[in-house]
Amino acid sequence: MTNQKNNDLLLEVEELSVAFRMYDAAFEQQELQVISDLSIQVRRGEILAIAGSSGSGKSLLAHAVLGLLPENAIVTGRMAYDGELLTLERQEQLRGSQIALVPQSVAYLDPLMRVGEQVRGPHGKASAQRAAFERYGLGPAVDKLYPFQLSGGMARRVLVSTAVVADAQLIIADEPTPGLDLGIALETLKHFREFADQGKGVVLITHDIDLAFNIADRIAVFYAGTTVEVANASDFSGQGEALRHPYTKALFHALPQNGFHPIEGFQPYPKNLPPGCLFGPRCPHKGLQCEEKVFMREVRGGSVRCNRGA
Ligand SMILES: Nc1ncnc2c1ncn2[C@@H]1O[C@H](COP(=O)(O)OP(=O)(O)OP(=O)(O)O)[C@@H](O)[C@H]1O
Numbered sequence: 559m560t561n562q563k564n565n566d567l568l569l570e571v572e573e574l575s576v577a578f579r580m581y582d583a584a585f586e587q588q589e590l591q592v593i594s595d596l597s598i599q600v601r602r603g604e605i606l607a608i609a610g611s612s613g614s615g616k617s618l619l620a621h622a623v624l625g626l627l628p629e630n631a632i633v634t635g636r637m638a639y640d641g642e643l644l645t646l647e648r649q650e651q652l653r654g655s656q657i658a659l660v661p662q663s664v665a666y667l668d669p670l671m672r673v674g675e676q677v678r679g680p681h682g683k684a685s686a687q688r689a690a691f692e693r694y695g696l697g698p699a700v701d702k703l704y705p706f707q708l709s710g711g712m713a714r715r716v717l718v719s720t721a722v723v724a725d726a727q728l729i730i731a732d733e734p735t736p737g738l739d740l741g742i743a744l745e746t747l748k749h750f751r752e753f754a755d756q757g758k759g760v761v762l763i764t765h766d767i768d769l770a771f772n773i774a775d776r777i778a779v780f781y782a783g784t785t786v787e788v789a790n791a792s793d794f795s796g797q798g799e800a801l802r803h804p805y806t807k808a809l810f811h812a813l814p815q816n817g818f819h820p821i822e823g824f825q826p827y828p829k830n831l832p833p834g835c836l837f838g839p840r841c842p843h844k845g846l847q848c849e850e851k852v853f854m855r856e857v858r859g860g861s862v863r864c865n866r867g868a
């Protein structure tokens with residue numbers, strides 16, 4: 559991270575690690591490493607997708623940026639928003655105004671507040687709220703409902719509206735489309751695209767790599783709590799020859815349109831991380847040097863955490 563303000567960069571996350579302080583059955587304190595040396599950047603005007611399987615740390619990254627991690631989290635590394643260090647105090651100021659979260663779970667809505675009021679926010683943006691609800695097919699009657707009265711798809715549309723109404727510079731959308739019908743899902747993604755085209759930033763978290771490379775500008779691929787590759791969306795084409803990491807290539811080849819070749823093995827659990835390369839145990843190219851820590855490096859306009867020539 560430089561001291562000079564780079565106006566293009568909206569969000570910088572550098573070498574972020576997160577561990578949870580836990581107690582095991584014998585009341586021994588343990589540290590569970592859930593994010594390791596993770597770095598991403600979000601530029602103005604782009605959608606950065608974060609793709610990775612369940613448990614790869616996608617939601618935790620969102621919560622870390624917003625300062626929403628639980629008390630037992632030990633966080634190291636650096637994060638900056640618009641060139642300024644993200645301290646807890648700064649996160650509190652930015653949350654819901656400059657940075658908006660579309661949470662993965664509806665549990666983030668206040669159960670005791672009518673949804674119209676919640677989406678209007680503390681500054682009572684009534685016309686913006688109505689416009690957003692209309693855009694997402696939520697009639698006027700929805701304003702007066704409580705969260706428990708919403709169906710899954712409606713609740714998700716309410717969550718997306720919250721981020722839109724906040725008029726934030728950065729939207730972090732955590733799996734915003736599951737449960738939406740196709741029309742509304744496409745409308746939501748179109749809205750994110752417009753948002754980015756206005757010079758704002760969007761982080762689109764998804765386990766769906768197909769969705770990621772169809773809508774985003776760049777894709778950060780997460781594995782076991784870290785980035786293994788940051789690629790341009792256009793790298794996901796042909797036989798995947800432009801991709802840099804064996805895991806990203808494997809994800810690409812596992813898509814139905816690319817032959818449905820499955821990946822052998824499992825992502826390691828935070829309790830049982832292998833030394834060195836976290837993908838090592840599943841990697842067909844694993845060598846001795848992969849037992850040591852592997853750093854991200856720049857390769858052909860993207861970056862990769864792999865020792866091979868890539
Ligand atoms: N409060 C917590 N205490 C302990 N472990 C946690 C906690 N929250 C998350 N984890 C663990 O951290 C890892 C990453 O979780 P995270 O929710 O970020 O995954 P994700 O990539 O968002 O997955 P999904 O696609 O299922 O939403 C998982 O192994 C999860 O079990």
Ligand code: NI
Nearest residue numbers: 616617618662
């Ligand atoms: Ni998640």
